[in-house]
Amino acid sequence: MSRAGIPDPSHFPDPDPRFPFPHSPAPTRCQTEPATFDFSRGSGVSRDAREGQLARARRACSACPIVKDCLKWALVNKDLTKTGVFAATTPLQRTALRKRMADRLGPDWTDVLAERDRARRARVAAARHNPLTISQARIVRLDREINGPMPKTLTPAQRQRNMARLMAGLKAA
Ligand code: SF4
Incomplete structure (x- = not known):
């Protein structure tokens, strides 16, 4: 299933294999209600209608079981998430978050995140x-x-x- 105008991220070839799109135990709302997440229709949509749609998409994301990993995926995969709502964020908010990540972790923040993930997986495997x-x-x-x-x-x-x-x-x- 795909969002109208926005390809379903779970069907993308992952550009960075260190950050696969998170697995969801059940279909996510952006898969079952793609129209709510479609912000590609520019003209003919009133501001109120757009804000209502944005609020619905955000509400859906906040109840999503994979929201945290979806946000990380969306931040890392900048070119694939230029439009639309991912993890309750708009493109502008994601740009601000990427800047904040670079300020906090340095220009190679994606490498830092990948290393943290790798270390966490290693700890889990060791505990097992x-x-x-x-x-x-x-x-x-x-x-x-x-x-x-x-x-x-x-x-x-x-x-x-x-x-x-x-x-x-x-x-x-
Ligand atoms: S957090 Fe939102 S955009 Fe991400 S998978 Fe869940 S419903 Fe879709």
Whole structure:
């Protein structure tokens, strides 16, 4: 499926193999509703209608499961994203974001991003190939048994209490 006037990015040959278009578990809204993302019609469209369309496209992107990687892909692939909305951004916003990336990471910011991605993948692969040792797994299991499931945030007092319980459990084990 393609957006009217804008080729579907997932069907592009990837110009930079370090940044493939992200995989989506389900069809994205720009694939199922390409008209919402088509800003190629210049004349005959009122400003209000265009702003409404932009707001709809942005709302769709903000609920998209691959928005973060879509933005990175759109920023890196400048020539393929000259028009239209990608990851809730307009072409002008993407130009500003690219400039900000260059200010923060240097002129070779795409190389920096690629290296970060490579390092992250290597860490994930290493974690997969280096499972927890028996004693690490024992500590994790014991922590769950004693302290229960981990809440999102812990107060310092909760942290201290959990640690004390865990140490006591380790001594007793
Ligand atoms: S973030 Fe928006 S443009 Fe990117 S894949 Fe999702 S719906 Fe499409």
